Amino acid sequence: KAGVTQTPRYLIKTRGQQVTLSCSPISGHRSVSWYQQTPGQGLQFLFEYFSETQRNKGNFPGRFSGRQFSNSRSEMNVSTLELGDSALYLCASSMQGLTEAFFGQGTRLTVV
Amino acid sequence: AQTVTQSQPEMSVQEAETVTLSCTYDTSESNYYLFWYKQPPSRQMILVIRQEAYKQQNATENRFSVNFQKAAKSFSLKISDSQLGDTAMYFCAFMKHGGGATNKLIFGTGTLLAVQP
Numbered sequence: 001k002a003g004v005t006q007t008p009r010y011l012i013k014t015r016g017q018q019v020t021l022s023c024s025p026i027s028g029h030r031s032v033s034w035y036q037q038t039p040g041q042g043l044q045f046l047f048e049y050f051s052e053t054q055r056n057k058g059n060f061p062g063r064f065s066g067r068q069f070s071n072s073r074s075e076m077n078v079s080t081l082e083l084g085d086s087a088l089y090l091c092a093s094s095m096q097g098l099t100e101a102f103f104g105q106g107t108r109l110t111v112v
Numbered sequence: 113a114q115t116v117t118q119s120q121p122e123m124s125v126q127e128a129e130t131v132t133l134s135c136t137y138d139t140s141e142s143n144y145y146l147f148w149y150k151q152p153p154s155r156q157m158i159l160v161i162r163q164e165a166y167k168q169q170n171a172t173e174n175r176f177s178v179n180f181q182k183a184a185k186s187f188s189l190k191i192s193d194s195q196l197g198d199t200a201m202y203f204c205a206f207m208k209h210g211g212g213a214t215n216k217l218i219f220g221t222g223t224l225l226a227v228q229p
Contacts, residue, residue: 031214031215033215033216033217035217035219042219042220042221042222043203043217043219043222044219045216045217045218048214048215048216050214050215055214056214056215056216058216088155090157092157092215092217094215099145099162099207099209099215100159100162101159101215101217102159103149103156103157103158104156105154105155105156106155106156
Protein backbone atom coordinates (compact mmCIF):
# COMPACT_ATOMS: atom_id res chain seq x y z
CA LYS A 1 0.00 0.00 0.00
CA ALA A 2 1.54 3.29 -1.08
CA GLY A 3 2.19 5.87 1.60
CA VAL A 4 1.46 9.58 1.61
CA THR A 5 3.13 11.22 -1.35
CA GLN A 6 4.11 14.87 -1.39
CA THR A 7 5.38 16.69 -4.43
CA PRO A 8 7.66 18.34 -5.08
CA ARG A 9 10.21 17.37 -2.42
CA TYR A 10 12.17 20.59 -2.78
CA LEU A 11 11.22 24.00 -4.06
CA ILE A 12 12.96 27.34 -4.32
CA LYS A 13 10.83 30.42 -4.92
CA THR A 14 11.35 34.16 -4.93
CA ARG A 15 9.62 36.59 -2.61
CA GLY A 16 6.29 37.69 -3.99
CA GLN A 17 5.72 34.55 -6.03
CA GLN A 18 3.11 31.95 -5.28
CA VAL A 19 3.52 28.22 -4.84
CA THR A 20 1.35 25.12 -4.92
CA LEU A 21 2.20 21.96 -3.03
CA SER A 22 0.53 18.63 -3.59
CA CYS A 23 -0.34 15.76 -1.32
CA SER A 24 -1.72 12.36 -2.32
CA PRO A 25 -3.07 10.49 0.72
CA ILE A 26 -3.07 6.79 1.35
CA SER A 27 -5.79 5.08 -0.65
CA GLY A 28 -9.05 5.15 1.28
CA HIS A 29 -8.05 8.03 3.53
CA ARG A 30 -10.40 10.98 3.26
CA SER A 31 -8.81 13.32 5.77
CA VAL A 32 -5.76 15.36 4.80
CA SER A 33 -4.02 17.77 7.15
CA TRP A 34 -1.19 20.20 6.49
CA TYR A 35 1.50 21.34 8.90
CA GLN A 36 4.29 23.89 8.67
CA GLN A 37 7.57 23.03 10.39
CA THR A 38 10.17 25.71 11.09
CA PRO A 39 13.09 25.85 13.56
CA GLY A 40 11.58 28.87 15.29
CA GLN A 41 7.88 27.98 15.47
CA GLY A 42 8.07 24.20 15.41
CA LEU A 43 5.19 22.21 13.97
CA GLN A 44 2.07 24.25 13.39
CA PHE A 45 -1.28 23.10 12.05
CA LEU A 46 -2.36 24.82 8.85
CA PHE A 47 -5.67 23.19 7.92
CA GLU A 48 -7.52 19.94 7.52
CA TYR A 49 -9.72 18.78 4.68
CA PHE A 50 -12.24 15.99 4.78
CA SER A 51 -14.36 14.97 1.82
CA GLU A 52 -13.44 18.15 -0.07
CA THR A 53 -14.44 20.44 2.82
CA GLN A 54 -12.15 22.39 5.08
CA ARG A 55 -12.90 21.07 8.54
CA ASN A 56 -10.42 23.02 10.61
CA LYS A 57 -8.02 25.89 10.09
CA GLY A 58 -4.97 27.02 12.00
CA ASN A 59 -3.86 30.54 12.75
CA PHE A 60 -2.26 31.48 9.44
CA PRO A 61 -2.87 34.47 7.18
CA GLY A 62 -5.20 34.24 4.22
CA ARG A 63 -2.21 33.86 1.90
CA PHE A 64 -2.28 30.21 2.90
CA SER A 65 -5.10 28.29 1.31
CA GLY A 66 -5.89 24.75 0.35
CA ARG A 67 -8.33 22.49 -1.34
CA GLN A 68 -9.17 18.85 -1.66
CA PHE A 69 -10.32 17.02 -4.74
CA SER A 70 -12.86 14.24 -5.08
CA ASN A 71 -10.07 11.63 -5.10
CA SER A 72 -8.90 13.03 -1.71
CA ARG A 73 -5.73 14.50 -3.15
CA SER A 74 -5.03 17.89 -1.63
CA GLU A 75 -3.16 20.98 -2.61
CA MET A 76 -2.05 23.92 -0.57
CA ASN A 77 -1.24 27.28 -2.04
CA VAL A 78 0.78 30.12 -0.63
CA SER A 79 0.51 33.45 -2.41
CA THR A 80 2.80 36.46 -2.17
CA LEU A 81 5.59 34.45 -0.62
CA GLU A 82 7.62 35.93 2.22
CA LEU A 83 11.02 34.89 3.50
CA GLY A 84 9.35 33.61 6.66
CA ASP A 85 7.37 31.08 4.64
CA SER A 86 10.54 29.05 4.19
CA ALA A 87 9.75 25.80 5.94
CA LEU A 88 9.14 22.10 5.69
CA TYR A 89 5.49 21.54 4.80
CA LEU A 90 4.13 18.21 5.95
CA CYS A 91 0.97 16.52 4.86
CA ALA A 92 -0.79 13.81 6.87
CA SER A 93 -3.66 11.55 5.93
CA SER A 94 -6.08 9.71 8.18
CA MET A 95 -8.94 7.32 7.84
CA GLN A 96 -12.28 8.41 9.24
CA GLY A 97 -12.77 7.08 12.74
CA LEU A 98 -9.11 6.34 13.30
CA THR A 99 -6.70 8.70 15.00
CA GLU A 100 -3.42 7.60 13.47
CA ALA A 101 -2.08 10.17 11.04
CA PHE A 102 0.34 9.00 8.37
CA PHE A 103 2.78 11.63 7.23
CA GLY A 104 4.47 12.25 3.93
CA GLN A 105 8.14 13.13 3.64
CA GLY A 106 7.36 16.78 3.26
CA THR A 107 8.12 19.56 0.82
CA ARG A 108 11.06 21.76 1.68
CA LEU A 109 10.21 25.29 0.52
CA THR A 110 12.92 27.91 0.41
CA VAL A 111 11.96 31.51 -0.31
CA VAL A 112 14.81 33.76 -1.47
CA ALA B 113 -6.49 26.23 24.02
CA GLN B 114 -4.32 23.20 24.36
CA THR B 115 -0.56 23.37 24.78
CA VAL B 116 2.13 20.70 24.78
CA THR B 117 5.48 21.26 26.49
CA GLN B 118 8.69 19.29 26.05
CA SER B 119 11.29 20.68 28.39
CA GLN B 120 14.27 18.63 27.15
CA PRO B 121 15.57 20.05 23.85
CA GLU B 122 18.30 17.40 23.58
CA MET B 123 19.13 14.10 25.21
CA SER B 124 21.79 11.48 24.78
CA VAL B 125 21.81 7.80 25.71
CA GLN B 126 24.21 4.90 25.27
CA GLU B 127 23.19 2.04 23.07
CA ALA B 128 21.26 -0.67 24.99
CA GLU B 129 20.41 1.68 27.84
CA THR B 130 17.05 3.17 28.82
CA VAL B 131 16.01 6.78 28.35
CA THR B 132 12.87 8.73 29.30
CA LEU B 133 11.58 11.73 27.41
CA SER B 134 9.25 14.13 29.21
CA CYS B 135 6.08 15.78 28.04
CA THR B 136 3.44 17.82 29.81
CA TYR B 137 0.26 19.21 28.37
CA ASP B 138 -2.51 21.54 29.29
CA THR B 139 -6.13 21.10 28.33
CA SER B 140 -9.63 21.46 29.69
CA GLU B 141 -10.84 18.62 27.49
CA SER B 142 -11.71 15.29 29.04
CA ASN B 143 -11.61 13.23 25.88
CA TYR B 144 -8.37 13.24 23.94
CA TYR B 145 -5.45 11.26 22.59
CA LEU B 146 -1.75 11.68 23.19
CA PHE B 147 0.97 10.58 20.83
CA TRP B 148 4.69 10.30 20.49
CA TYR B 149 6.01 10.80 16.98
CA LYS B 150 9.54 10.20 15.78
CA GLN B 151 11.17 12.25 13.03
CA PRO B 152 14.51 10.82 11.87
CA PRO B 153 16.87 12.76 9.56
CA SER B 154 14.82 11.52 6.61
CA ARG B 155 12.11 13.93 7.90
CA GLN B 156 9.33 11.34 7.73
CA MET B 157 7.16 11.63 10.82
CA ILE B 158 6.45 8.18 12.25
CA LEU B 159 3.98 7.31 14.99
CA VAL B 160 5.73 5.62 17.91
CA ILE B 161 2.92 5.15 20.40
CA ARG B 162 -0.62 6.33 21.17
CA GLN B 163 -2.54 6.72 24.43
CA GLU B 164 -6.26 7.25 24.83
CA ALA B 165 -7.01 9.54 27.75
CA TYR B 166 -9.86 7.38 29.01
CA LYS B 167 -7.58 4.37 29.40
CA GLN B 168 -5.76 4.10 32.71
CA GLN B 169 -3.39 1.44 31.44
CA ASN B 170 -0.17 2.79 29.99
CA ALA B 171 0.39 2.00 26.31
CA THR B 172 3.31 -0.21 25.29
CA GLU B 173 4.79 -0.95 21.88
CA ASN B 174 7.75 -3.30 22.04
CA ARG B 175 10.66 -1.27 23.48
CA PHE B 176 8.54 1.87 23.81
CA SER B 177 6.22 2.56 26.72
CA VAL B 178 4.56 5.59 28.23
CA ASN B 179 3.88 6.81 31.74
CA PHE B 180 0.54 8.59 31.48
CA GLN B 181 -0.39 10.62 34.54
CA LYS B 182 -3.73 12.20 33.68
CA ALA B 183 -4.16 14.26 36.83
CA ALA B 184 -0.67 15.68 36.49
CA LYS B 185 -1.12 16.07 32.71
CA SER B 186 2.12 14.28 32.12
CA PHE B 187 2.95 11.87 29.30
CA SER B 188 6.53 10.59 29.25
CA LEU B 189 8.06 8.14 26.79
CA LYS B 190 10.44 5.41 27.91
CA ILE B 191 12.71 3.77 25.36
CA SER B 192 14.30 0.55 26.55
CA ASP B 193 17.34 -1.14 25.01
CA SER B 194 18.08 1.96 22.92
CA GLN B 195 19.29 1.32 19.38
CA LEU B 196 21.23 3.51 16.98
CA GLY B 197 18.14 3.69 14.79
CA ASP B 198 16.28 5.42 17.60
CA THR B 199 18.31 8.56 16.95
CA ALA B 200 15.73 11.13 15.92
CA MET B 201 13.66 14.10 16.99
CA TYR B 202 10.76 12.98 19.17
CA PHE B 203 7.56 14.99 19.32
CA CYS B 204 4.79 14.70 21.86
CA ALA B 205 1.37 15.56 20.41
CA PHE B 206 -2.22 16.09 21.56
CA MET B 207 -5.45 15.51 19.68
CA LYS B 208 -8.93 16.36 20.89
CA HIS B 209 -11.42 13.55 20.48
CA GLY B 210 -15.19 13.56 20.11
CA GLY B 211 -17.61 16.48 20.04
CA GLY B 212 -16.87 17.53 16.49
CA ALA B 213 -13.14 17.12 16.91
CA THR B 214 -11.02 16.84 13.79
CA ASN B 215 -7.63 15.32 13.13
CA LYS B 216 -5.73 18.37 14.34
CA LEU B 217 -2.51 17.53 16.14
CA ILE B 218 -0.88 19.98 18.54
CA PHE B 219 2.82 19.30 18.85
CA GLY B 220 5.43 20.04 21.45
CA THR B 221 8.76 21.57 20.44
CA GLY B 222 10.50 18.22 20.28
CA THR B 223 13.40 16.44 21.95
CA LEU B 224 16.44 15.54 19.88
CA LEU B 225 17.61 12.11 21.02
CA ALA B 226 21.08 10.88 20.14
CA VAL B 227 21.91 7.22 20.75
CA GLN B 228 25.65 6.78 21.19
CA PRO B 229 27.44 3.56 20.21
